[in-house]
Amino acid sequence: MPSRSLLKLTIVDHGTELTVEATRENSLWEQCAAFAAVLIVLCLLWGGGGKQAQIFAILGAFLLVAGYLHTRRARNTTTLHATMSELRTEGRTSETLVCSDVMLMQYDPGDEDDPSGLYVFVPERYVCLLPRLNAEQTARVLAALERKFPGLTLNRTPTGALDDDSRGMMNLWLNQPPSDEHPDE
Numbered sequence: 001m002p003s004r005s006l007l008k009l010t011i012v013d014h015g016t017e018l019t020v021e022a023t024r025e026n027s028l029w030e031q032c033a034a035f036a037a038v039l040i041v042l043c044l045l046w047g048g049g050g051k052q053a054q055i056f057a058i059l060g061a062f063l064l065v066a067g068y069l070h071t072r073r074a075r076n077t078t079t080l081h082a083t084m085s086e087l088r089t090e091g092r093t094s095e096t097l098v099c100s101d102v103m104l105m106q107y108d109p110g111d112e113d114d115p116s117g118l119y120v121f122v123p124e125r126y127v128c129l130l131p132r133l134n135a136e137q138t139a140r141v142l143a144a145l146e147r148k149f150p151g152l153t154l155n156r157t158p159t160g161a162l163d164d165d166s167r168g169m170m171n172l173w174l175n176q177p178p179s180d181e182h183p184d185e
Helices: 027-047 051-073 136-146 165-173
Strands: 007-013 018-024 077-082 086-088 094-096 104-108 117-122 125-131
Touching: 007 136, 018 125, 018 136, 027 051, 077 125, 077 136, 086 125, 094 125, 104 136, 117 136, 117 165
Parallel strands: none
Antiparallel strands: 007 018, 018 077, 077 086, 086 094, 104 117, 117 125
């Protein structure tokens, strides 16, 4: 399901590591709702008492705003750390994948249960590493990963690129015996 919120994408090369940070910015509606809650708290506490209540109201409103803004940013940020050996995400959910297990990296538009974003197929799992990216942002991340780690984003599946029809079919070939193209001697 595509996100309507603005997503800020930052890609930084740190020598041996590539870091991709995707932060969903709070929408105007979310910001207005937070500040409306702060105003309600201020109004309720301001009129009910003297100087101590007013100071408490101001301090409480300030802490509420600061905590809300920090929490929303932290909750809305997913960071991908890519090295030669692993892909590791930090955010709402954390994943660590071994690069040698990666069979496919691609954009997936998502559905009613899963967000759009950068998905990786590893044996018996299809994992969203960077949720809420659009196709263009995913292409930027894949290009940066391929420049930094050539061959990482290549399609290594026997069925070709995964699309909505073939996503569910990936487990079929995982349990098949190896082909007889190169018989053991």
